[in-house]
Amino acid sequence: MTIPFFDGHNDTLLKLLEADGADKERPFIEGMPSAQLDLPRAKAAGMAGGFLAMFPPPLKTGLATVAGGPALSPNLPPELALADAQLVTNGMASILLRLERAGALAVCRSASDVRAAIDRQVLAAIFHIEGAEAIDTDFRSLDVLYAAGLRSIGIVWSRANAFGTGVPFRHNVDPDIGPGLTDAGKELVRVSNRMGIMLDLSHLNAAGFRDVAAISDKPLVATHSNVHAISPSSRNLVDWQLAAIAESKGVVGLNYAVGFLQPDGVFRADTPLELMVRHVDALVDALGEDGVALGSDFDGAMIPAVMGDVTGVPKLLQALLDKGYGEELVGKIALGNWLRMIETTIG
Ligand code: ZN
Numbered sequence: 532m533t534i535p536f537f538d539g540h541n542d543t544l545l546k547l548l549e550a551d552g553a554d555k556e557r558p559f560i561e562g563m564p565s566a567q568l569d570l571p572r573a574k575a576a577g578m579a580g581g582f583l584a585m586f587p588p589p590l591k592t593g594l595a596t597v598a599g600g601p602a603l604s605p606n607l608p609p610e611l612a613l614a615d616a617q618l619v620t621n622g623m624a625s626i627l628l629r630l631e632r633a634g635a636l637a638v639c640r641s642a643s644d645v646r647a648a649i650d651r652q653v654l655a656a657i658f659h660i661e662g663a664e665a666i667d668t669d670f671r672s673l674d675v676l677y678a679a680g681l682r683s684i685g686i687v688w689s690r691a692n693a694f695g696t697g698v699p700f701r702h703n704v705d706p707d708i709g710p711g712l713t714d715a716g717k718e719l720v721r722v723s724n725r726m727g728i729m730l731d732l733s734h735l736n737a738a739g740f741r742d743v744a745a746i747s748d749k750p751l752v753a754t755h756s757n758v759h760a761i762s763p764s765s766r767n768l769v770d771w772q773l774a775a776i777a778e779s780k781g782v783v784g785l786n787y788a789v790g791f792l793q794p795d796g797v798f799r800a801d802t803p804l805e806l807m808v809r810h811v812d813a814l815v816d817a818l819g820e821d822g823v824a825l826g827s828d829f830d831g832a833m834i835p836a837v838m839g840d841v842t843g844v845p846k847l848l849q850a851l852l853d854k855g856y857g858e859e860l861v862g863k864i865a866l867g868n869w870l871r872m873i874e875t876t877i878g
Contacts (some may be wrong), residue, residue: 534848535649536865537828538581538841539784540632540733540755543568544623545586553833555626555806560635564712567829567840570635573654576842579866580636580645580655582683582754585623586831587664589690607699608690616664617672624679627658631661631743638680641727642874659731659754662688662697668715670722677726682877684723685731685754686716686739694719695739696763702796706765711738720746729876732756732776733766733786733826740772749876750781755826757791758813761806764791773817782872783814784826789836802835804850811851811864820860824868 545841546566547555563569568578587607631638636654639645648655658680660666666673666684673681687697694716696709711816712720723730732740732753744751753776768783770775776783786792789802792810814823828834829841838846851861 533577534845534865535577535579536825536844536848537579537869539824539869540582540584541568541827542584542586542831543827543829544583544589544626544687547583547626547869547877548619550807556629556633559630560633567834570654572768572841576844578654578841579649582657582659583627584661585620586661586688587611587619590615590655607697610691613667620660622666627656628679633727640680640682641878642870645870645873657683659683659685661685662692663694663719664692668693673722681728683729683731685733686735688726688734696736697734699734701765703763704765705769709736709738712742717742717746724748744775750872751776751779751874752781752876754784755786756783756829757786757810761810761813762791762794762796764796766791777818777822782822782824782868783811783818784824785814786826786828787838788828788832789835798833800833800836804837804847806852807847808850820863821868823864825865
């Protein structure tokens with residue numbers, strides 16, 4: 532039995548953009564062994580859809596230093612200029628739109644779009660940007676991105692931008708680092724609420740998190756973050772953040788990145804499924820059965836070797852069933868909770 536699932540976060544579009552060759556779409560459609568996610572394996576695994584992130588990487592260091600490098604870097608990467616962010620974001624948006632034209636996926640602008648795509652057995656994609664660097668503070672480019680399908684914004688990646696400040700990748704550290712949202716960041720929250728754009732709190736620091744919680748009239752969402760009490764990374768959620776998300780009836784997507792799963796933050800390929808289940812247990816305790824979902828971080832991080840790639844997701848779902856989670860709850864974690872959150876935040 533294949534359990535359909537929806538993924539809260541992956542960086543596959545950047546992987547495709549950075550691959551050699553002019554045809555950036557074909558590797559996704561036909562299979563890309565160097566990636567953790569492509570269409571043939573998504574279909575085989577039961578992936579119904581997901582948030583496809585557009586992450587504009589640091590100009591010089593590149594994503595690899597983040598994904599495979601030291602987890603304990605104390606410094607935030609430099610800020611990224613608007614034009615640089617827009618160039619790579621356009622590249623990734625183009626790949627997403629061409630994949631849709633090729634029939635490989637559907638760019639979904641609402642929960643009913645997602646449901647329709649799932650019914651047609653077409654991969655349901657939500658256009659997400661990870662870090663709002665491609666958006667100017669007059670929100671002109673936001674209109675253009677919205678028209679292209681944008682429906683979800685991570686206000687920051689792990690650096691500062693015109694809207695707020697992200698957390699560095701540090702272990703044994705609280706996310707309470709740096710200032711809150713700028714005035715433009717606060718306005719971005721209001722504009723996104725109005726337009727039906729989901730806001731993602733993953734990578735945001737504590738002060739920014741508090742600002743979003745105070746301003747936003749929508750449930751709080753962290754698409755790919757884990758439990759700080761188990762793995763005290765600045766990228767993970769501390770108790771008061773989980774309580775705020777629970778109070779708002781929001782959702783957290785489990786991040787498979789080993790550095791955010793391991794108690795000591797060390798990048799270990801032999802991270803067991805049991806540790807992922809431990810984080811899910813803690814998330815269910817904190818958020819309830821409607822508050823937990825999946826947020827793989829495929830193609831953006833080292834994930835447990837036992838999972839390997841997207842075809843390993845059924846192993847995680849089976850591990851939850853084996854732990855005594857009922858089929859109904861596993862169905863919520865796999866798909867239902869994201870569907871409800873898309874309905875609530877996007878429409
Ligand atoms: Zn991320």
